[in-house]
Amino acid sequence: MTTVTAQASRSVLTKVLTPALVLVMLTVGAAQAQLSKIEKKLVANVDAHRAEALKLLEEVVNINSGTMNFEGVQKVGQIFRAKLDALGFTTQWIDGKPFQRAGHLVARHAGKGKTILLIGHLDTVFELSSPFQKYTVENDSVVHGPGVGDMKGGDVVIIQSLQALNDAGLLKDMSIIVVMTGDEELSGEPLALSKYDLIEAAKVADIAIGFEDGDGLPETANISRRSSSDWTLKVTGVPAHSSQIFTDKIGAGAIYEASRILNLFYNDLSKEPDLTFNPGVILGGSTVEHDINKNGGSAFGKGNIVSKEVIVTGDIRTISPEQLDKARETMKRIVAQHLPQTNAEITFDEGYPPLAATPGNYELLKHFDKVSRDMGFGPVTANRPRDAGAADISFTSGYVDMAIDGLGLGSAGGHTVHEIADPRTLAMQSKRTAVLLYRLTREKVSSGR
Template sequence: MIFLKPKYKNLFLVLMVSFSSWSFSQNDKAERKILKAVDKYSESAIELIKKSVNINSGTMNFEGVQEVGGLFKKELDKLGFETKLTNGEAYGRAGHLIAKRKGRKGPKFLLIGHLDTVFELGSPLQEYTMQNDSIMKGPGVADMKGGDVIIILAMQALNDAGLLDEMSIEIVMTGDEEKSGRPLELSKKDLIDAAKRSDIALGFENGDNNPKTIVVSRRGSTDWVLKVTGNPAHSSQIFTEDIGVGAIYETSRILNEFYLQLAKENDLTFNPGFIIGGTTLKPDEDGTGGHAIGKTNVVSQETIVRGDLRAVSLNQLTKAKEIMKKIVSENYPKTKAELTFSSGGYPPLSLSEGNTKLLGYYNTVSEDLGFGAVTAVNPRNAGAADISFTSEYVEMAIDGLGLTGGGGDHTINESGNLNTVATQAKITAVLMYRLVNSKL
């Protein structure tokens, strides 16, 4: 259910009437100015993408994240935004870039990007290369420095068209989207506070790398740890009343039941990404590795499994957790199991009436500008992202407005189609212009 702020309680109705009666025309001077300005600044925007991609800003390279933030901050300063780079020491990260403008009318916008990438200083992918005249391969080109630059390009176009002063806009480019700082209450505070002040959130991730789709729903993500113990003994005693089945058999039972009972649930996934088991375990402190000691003739004493759980709504997430806990409690003989879920994690961006309507408005603009129809991304094809933290607070939200048309996200083959930079900026800027100039 969407709870509208009093000032905008008729937002859906007014915008629906406005958009249904708005037919794009070459005689609309403001929109022609926007399109012309995007074309004017597109070449410099692509150069900005290249420059930012060549700055390593892996999440844990704090200096690099701050450098990219400073690069984008300069561009927003030129447009009259009040900007700052925050300090992320309290949550173990580099901090965020925040930019604000107060306008005279219309809904309050929150535009979301992030400065960090998955490509740390040790990655083999450190600089961009052009695969042809339009496809750029590089660290973070799609996820999501291209999207950050699209935000800037759209702002430049609105400014050139004389429209930016009308708008209330907050831009938050986080420094820890790929590896969130802890606690989340601190690392996401600036983003959540901005969402509380906003009516409409636009995210500039790259969605499913298809410019014909937009994200209206994202699955949330949380981590889980399964620890199982059994009675160690000579293997000849397994299945006896005193010894039971051992930790590894119990672990296999649990994982198999997870699959049997939950695998057919739409849009739900639960992935055991790491497992060790044996007589004694030595897991690494960061939870990404470890050692197990055991022999084929010894019944296993311990196992540890780490995984994640992704759900499309809070109700689905709660239900899945309950089923998983029940499965874990029904132990094989002489074994014990404990399942814990992380206290943090990304909430889902639940499908809502507001998000669906905003997609409709975006689609209208895209078709009016000659770029064709845009449909919703299947949430199975959209991972967790920062926009999910706005779901509880804004009336409308969509994501996937960033640089698209490539692939290989989070790998050394990450790429994006530079031809989509201008297209996405044009749709974004015209959409914001139309939303502001509806009679709210």
């Protein structure tokens, strides 16, 4: 099983990324005639610092920064903080104690013109208990490591692109905010505190750019992101000897009721475009002990005892607030239709909001697409919302005129021990980002609204 999964991750990079990059290598020289003298200087700077950038990527990947490893998250944050300090940013470490996490790195560079917010995150899904801890190089197009794609590679893209702008004497005039959160993979609570600094940055920004890996394809970018929030279903029944099930007094039992509810969730909602809802954990029986902090628990029951209780936890993802409200109302209606002698309730937690595909986001994608074409890297199209998960950029929704995400490395196997990335895309994304930032801060950019 392990070998097959690893090969599947590698296959994604081999089949999708490699042909595109080979074509780029053959055409990029001629296409750069579309770049100005200053833009060519930015490209040359990225190439000159390629080895340095890869060394930085290896350094931060080799530091475990699972969300709950506060020391590791802070250590990675301090490395990026030092890089931003050296570029003239005013940096601040936001203590995460109020929301039970390590904290965030926020850096500001005062300038003129449009304010651009660059978003990354320091944490990964791989805690200290994970067997996946180290950065390894397979060949010139495949590197392995926890967070190499999601998203320490994207963080390095931020640093390398800003370094190129600084070396060219361009950064001094730019208004840039960098926010690298420490809890993207497992948000602290309450979200009002956890995402406060990110939202405050969005309020003063005109444009937001995220460096998650999106669907892992450099030829796509996110102009929308689905929401992500949790739900909990609690079901109770009347415990009794199994010989009495279905009688008027005992009824159907908790497990039958939970099964009814989940089946109707599927029947009524599974065909809704861009909507997903997943029951990730289910515990049922005579007694249930649920540990919410460990996303699990234990249950006891016997085949000859009618089940007393069931707990189901899951998530729901939608493309718009309206779709989320509609889905929740449907789920509540289904839950309220109890089988005999059972009861059930469903609760919904706060979570990541959706990022809608606004005209401004489409306009920003057009700018990024033109940069990519002018550099010889080919077109960039919007990916399908279902091909990428939730991300911090969603918290900029409603505050910025334009937003785009997915500018991280070409990657595959995210959130698994087979996570890999194509290191060649580090320079590619850094070049595209540096030129994009240069153009956005000098051209008159319409939001499309």
